[in-house]
Amino acid sequence: MAFVVLLRNCLRLCVLASDSLGLVAVNKADLSEVYRGYIACLNQQDWSRLDRFVDEKVSRNGQEIRLSGYREMLERDFSEIPDLHFNIQLVISDPPYLASRLLFDCTPKGMFLGLPVNGKRVSFTENVFYEFREGKIAQVWSVVDKAAIEAQL
Amino acid sequence: MAFVVLLRNCLRLCVLASDSLGLVAVNKADLSEVYRGYIACLNQQDWSRLDRFVDEKVSRNGQEIRLSGYREMLERDFSEIPDLHFNIQLVISDPPYLASRLLFDCTPKGMFLGLPVNGKRVSFTENVFYEFREGKIAQVWSVVDKAAIEAQL
Numbered sequence: 001m002a003f004v005v006l007l008r009n010c011l012r013l014c015v016l017a018s019d020s021l022g023l024v025a026v027n028k029a030d031l032s033e034v035y036r037g038y039i040a041c042l043n044q045q046d047w048s049r050l051d052r053f054v055d056e057k058v059s060r061n062g063q064e065i066r067l068s069g070y071r072e073m074l075e076r077d078f079s080e081i082p083d084l085h086f087n088i089q090l091v092i093s094d095p096p097y098l099a100s101r102l103l104f105d106c107t108p109k110g111m112f113l114g115l116p117v118n119g120k121r122v123s124f125t126e127n128v129f130y131e132f133r134e135g136k137i138a139q140v141w142s143v144v145d146k147a148a149i150e151a152q153l
Numbered sequence: 154m155a156f157v158v159l160l161r162n163c164l165r166l167c168v169l170a171s172d173s174l175g176l177v178a179v180n181k182a183d184l185s186e187v188y189r190g191y192i193a194c195l196n197q198q199d200w201s202r203l204d205r206f207v208d209e210k211v212s213r214n215g216q217e218i219r220l221s222g223y224r225e226m227l228e229r230d231f232s233e234i235p236d237l238h239f240n241i242q243l244v245i246s247d248p249p250y251l252a253s254r255l256l257f258d259c260t261p262k263g264m265f266l267g268l269p270v271n272g273k274r275v276s277f278t279e280n281v282f283y284e285f286r287e288g289k290i291a292q293v294w295s296v297v298d299k300a301a302i303e304a305q306l
Binding site: 028090092093094097098099101113114125126127128129141142143144145146147150 | 181243245246247250251252254266267278279280281282294295296297298299300303
């Protein structure tokens with residue numbers, strides 16, 4: 001019993017030391033890095049590379065839309081919002097999960113989320129959660145702040 | 154230089170060993186535990202204990218509403234939605250940040266988020282991010298899925 005306590009205390013010290021050297025955070029940092037690569041891919045509209053970041057069987061808000069459906073959704077977003085740009089405000093990484101608060105400042109051409117934006121510039125956020133599987137996004141749970149857009153029209 | 158490499162490798166081994174014993178996760182688990190205590194406090198409407206979880210100078214979506222304003226907001230929510238209950242679907246803990254996907258299945262009496270719900274039972278989610286300071290919620294960034302409620306009316 002005393003040995004187990006000693007071992008636990010030794011390990012705690014090692015964890016504290018390694019944490020201060022940034023070693024514990026490797027996985028967390030890796031996932032954040034993959035995520036930043038994914039967001040860069042979206043902003044470049046580099047759809048040929050999307051499969052490096054998104055799983056073939058990806059689900060969004062509980063519905064399996066697969067990679068092809070995911071790409072179509074993103075292409076439609078950029079078609080409806082020509083100046084669309086994803087800005088990361090906050091990333092919370094807890095592998096295999098990651099949460100991100102995204103900030104948008106853009107000009108949807110016509111209707112957007114059922115609202116007649118019609119070329120007005122609007123700012124809004126999206127709070128979005130991801131589950132990664134083998135380094136790729138497998139599940140997405142997203143909520144866009146529609147009320148904030150309404151308030152600007 | 155060789156000593157540093159040796160030290161780093163020793164620490165890596167310690168981290169792996171301690172991770173398998175669940176020691177690395179202590180802080181993350183602690184924060185999740187505090188958060189679950191906060192949600193239990195809300196569901197019990199135990200407002201006298203709210204200051205154990207929420208910082209005096211709390212901000213919500215960038216606006217400092219302070220503990221008193223936070224309590225008023227929650228009391229108003231429970232007044233407008235008598236069967237309100239917070240259900241945690243997913244917690245992502247990355248101290249000092251925590252993200253949570255909350256699920257609601259409830260019956261707002263009249264208007265809710267500007268929508269005429271008028272006693273209809275609705276299901277919706279909230280994706281919410283928190284920043285903790287000394288174990289208490291200091292900042293909140295929340296997005297409620299208003300579009301999901303609209304689709305049910």
